[in-house]
Amino acid sequence: MSKLIDIFLHLDAYLNTWATDLGAWLYAILFTVIFAGYLLANPVADQAAAFGRDVPGIIDDANAQLEDLQQYFDEQGVDVEIVAQGQTALQTLQDKVVGGTDEIVGFGGDVLQRVVTAGLALVLVVVLSIYMLLYGPRIGQVVRSVMPPGDGTPEDDFPTRLQQAVLGYLRGQALFSLLMGAGAGLGLWIFGKLGIFDAGDDYALVFGIFFGLMELIPFVGPVLGAMPPVLVALFQDPLTAVWVGLLFLALQQLEGHLVAPYIFGHALRINPLLVIFALLFGGEIYGIIGALVALPLAAMLRETVVYLRRHLVLEPWGTAMPLPEAGPSPPPADDASGDRTEVASGR
Structure with missing residues (x-):
């Protein structure tokens, strides 16, 4: 658009x-x-x-x-x-x-x-x-009028930095969904070749794409993405359903502890530990919607802090501005003119 x-x-x-x-x-x-x-x-x-x-x-x-x-x-x-x-x-x-x-x-x-x-x-x-x-340019001008001015380059333009942060999140989310969908499809295909899950050989691509799309939904996405292959495996054999469930459980553990922190941390330039905390904090505050907007908000907050730190100079702690020294106040102007008049008349 x-x-x-x-x-x-x-x-x-x-x-x-x-x-x-x-x-x-x-x-x-x-x-x-x-x-x-x-x-x-x-x-x-x-x-x-x-x-x-x-x-x-x-x-x-x-x-x-x-x-x-x-x-x-x-x-x-x-x-x-x-x-x-x-x-x-x-x-x-x-x-x-x-x-x-x-x-x-x-x-x-x-x-x-x-x-x-x-x-x-x-x-x-x-x-x-x-x-x-x-009205994007006008909105950018309003934001620039509020924030300290940059050096005129796109790398030091605050609205541009915010836009790049959101785009970084979108790129990270796309890469994350692609990797998780590919992992699910590959695992099901291997199960099909090994004879553990017969439908995995035929529908690995479909199940992998569906799992990757469901990864766009925080928290419940992995569960929703795993339901179709687990149900198909359950109709085949309960033991097969257990194996398929263990596969998706392993994928979910890799997702939460390794893949998501690394990908989003690299895309958003945020510490992977902060990525985990942001997701947990957003989910605790506002559920699925909170977890969905937690990472882009964290990226925008990081860019704001970095920009302000670069362009604002704060006084160090423990320092105070020197007060002016107290001295004799100058005489009033009327008194001074009166003195000059008296001296002139005495002459």
Whole structure:
């Protein structure tokens, strides 16, 4: 978007036309999303409601099969009670499924409002981003007027240093996600070749990409990224699920104690120990959102401290400015002029 705004700024003669076309496209996309949501809301809600009505019949058939299986065990002399436990589990499943379908139906009835709200929020974000980019130079001038002046080079320009700090965080985050996704995909591929996890040989790339994307979410991201391969392994064999879980546990330990501190410490020029403290502090203060913004804020704080330390000169501790020495105060001007008058008259 920044490059797009630069093009607009260099084409002043066509800026109004392009802005009008951009607004028209945004409104067209918003209308399309709202209309598609309106068309799909009722069919999805109807199918969910129909499935919810069919669930009790499916549960009754399953209970009948459980009774037949229990009768077979009784005839064979096998002392196993499965009807009570099975009926309890099926009843729980029925309650969950019916409750979930009710939520889908309720969501379908409210989907138009949700889509409109999300669309307006998206348009607002785009418009605010455009205006921030358009007025970026003015914002930079305001910041420069508040901070001490630099030497005129980009390396000593405070807004530029802040921008570079945020870009460093984004580069570090991209490299971090790439490394963790590659590690997960490689580990699953090795498991597939060794015969530990058969699906790992076929879906290592998909699982690795998904794990890398989930690494963008602090704290819960590694758990969300590990869930699909662990669930697939669980359907294959419980022991396989244990091995896959241990793989992702090892990746998470490497992430928290080695990869993340080193990459972000190098990208942000912050001590790796401070990276860990910043993540913990941000997560403790404001949860996932706090951990997400902790590192860029820490990088901006570092650049601010370095800049002020370079351009502000503070007095050392224990020193005081010398006070002026006390002396006789000069006579008033009127008295002095009177003395001169008296001397002149005496002559």
